[in-house]
Amino acid sequence: AQSVTQLGSHVSVSEGALVLLRCNYSSSVPPYLFWYVQYPNQGLQLLLKYTTGATLVKGINGFEAEFKKSETSFHLTKPSAHMSDAAEYFCAVSDFSRGNNRLAFGKGNQVVVIP
């Protein structure tokens, strides 16, 4: 079964600094990978996704992530943090194994942006 590891439940970043959130996955088949963002008291919104093709994926709000098969990673980055980036971020993985049509989430990173 697929699984996701996100380290560091809380991440503090200064406004204007690099945002880096790490995600490592395990999957028995080539995965589809996702990053979701959750703002307070809201549902989850897709930031970006990797399915096939180009391994560097660009998403909304200036975020991007790179799929590295050799490292089983899909780290999320943004060059310059903005106050509006304060939210919780979830990495997720799915695979298409027969009878395993499920999306597995990491435990999330709560991002705090310091002025």
Next chain:
Amino acid sequence: NAGVTQTPKFRVLKTGQSMTLLCAQDMNHEYMYWYRQDPGMGLRLIHYSVGEGTTAKGEVPDGYNVSRLKKQNFLLGLESAAPSQTSVYFCASCGVFYTEAFFGQGTRLTVV
């Protein structure tokens, strides 16, 4: 488009009471999911459905039941609520090729 709609948005139950959470999607998606979100635990899958009339257990199914009698609706039932079921519940739906899962706004349930 409404997308994924969950009702109710908030509910307080007494221990032992029962209730049903409704999830409705208008995107003709085959797959639907119920997750619970607890602090520091991320989202954990309760039950899911890959099509009308089919359901399957996720990683934390105990104490919950589900039904999917119509393709657009996925119901989550609590037969006898327990304080451990205090959580935020999210429904999601997804098309066949997993291009994106769409989430509802959540139901905040408190069991006292």
